[in-house]
Amino acid sequence: MSTPAKSEPVSLAAKDIHLSFGRNAVLRGVDLDVPAGTTTVVIGPSGSGKSTLLRVLNRLYEPDRGDILLDGRSVLADDPDALRQRIGMVFQQFNLFPHKTVLDNVTLAPRKLKGLGADAARELGLAQLERVGLRHKADVRPATLSGGQQQRVAIARALAMAPQVMFFDEATSALDPELVKGILALIAELGRDGMTMVVVTHEMGFAQSAADAVVFMDHGAVVESGEPDRLFDGAETERLRQFLSQVL
Numbered sequence: 001m002s003t004p005a006k007s008e009p010v011s012l013a014a015k016d017i018h019l020s021f022g023r024n025a026v027l028r029g030v031d032l033d034v035p036a037g038t039t040t041v042v043i044g045p046s047g048s049g050k051s052t053l054l055r056v057l058n059r060l061y062e063p064d065r066g067d068i069l070l071d072g073r074s075v076l077a078d079d080p081d082a083l084r085q086r087i088g089m090v091f092q093q094f095n096l097f098p099h100k101t102v103l104d105n106v107t108l109a110p111r112k113l114k115g116l117g118a119d120a121a122r123e124l125g126l127a128q129l130e131r132v133g134l135r136h137k138a139d140v141r142p143a144t145l146s147g148g149q150q151q152r153v154a155i156a157r158a159l160a161m162a163p164q165v166m167f168f169d170e171a172t173s174a175l176d177p178e179l180v181k182g183i184l185a186l187i188a189e190l191g192r193d194g195m196t197m198v199v200v201t202h203e204m205g206f207a208q209s210a211a212d213a214v215v216f217m218d219h220g221a222v223v224e225s226g227e228p229d230r231l232f233d234g235a236e237t238e239r240l241r242q243f244l245s246q247v248l
């Protein structure tokens with residue numbers, strides 16, 4: 001499976017995604033259109049299906065219906081592992097290996113999945129740690145770092161696979177308030193560098209300043225979407241107005 005040149009941004013689209021767990025219809029016809037090199041922020045109440053949508057988009061769950069396109073091409077017939085190598089994911093929980101050094105956490109996947117040798121992996125890992133401001137922490141264990149630093153390591157780990165798309169699922173929700181801004185700034189910087197991104201967040205300030213588009217989900221469907229200014233200043237649905245009045 002060859003991947004296009006690393007710096008070339010790719011588009012991501014979802015068409016009419018449906019997914020039920022038993023009788024619970026969690027995604028009910030979701031469309032998403034993320035042009036190459038842009039940032040889409042997904043907002044919505046707890047339980048509206050945001051995390052499930054991200055999981056379907058990288059095929060941790062298979063949709064009951066619908067299509068997923070990367071770079072304009074359906075990925076549903078591909079090997080899911082190949083797709084997951086093209087999409088980097090950062091969660092609320094950092095899930096770093098406590099017994100490995102920071103550098104080993106970052107280089108584990110490229111060594112295992114791309115067969116990178118020790119020297120090349122170290123060089124790659126240090127470059128990614130540099131990108132998130134933590135090169136000097138390469139040889140320590142994750143537990144010695146702050147939550148914000150651990151999340152930076154998790155971001156470096158995702159970037160080390162040279163993903164074409166990045167997903168962030170409430171990446172700052174577990175952080176102490178004073179550490180949130182730094183992580184949001186780092187995510188925004190990735191966006192400015194041209195990464196195609198889908199960011200699930202409750203940080204409306206980030207959505208307003210860093211998103212090219214905002215998607216509001218409720219009950220497994222996209223209720224409204226558009227440019228952040230339009231959405232935040234001119235919500236058309238009562239549901240979005242109500243949601244914004246609770247979070248702003």
Ligand SMILES: Nc1ncnc2c1ncn2[C@@H]1O[C@H](COP(=O)(O)OP(=O)(O)O)[C@@H](O)[C@H]1O
Binds near residue numbers: 046052
């Ligand atoms: N693996 C699963 N099995 C059954 N139900 C699930 C599973 N994952 C999520 N759900 C259900 O899907 C709905 C949406 O959850 P989720 O995508 O986590 O929402 P959000 O991220 O917007 O808070 C919830 O009702 C949740 O209980």
Ligand SMILES: [Mg+2]
Binds near residue numbers: 051052169170
């Ligand atoms: Mg969630």
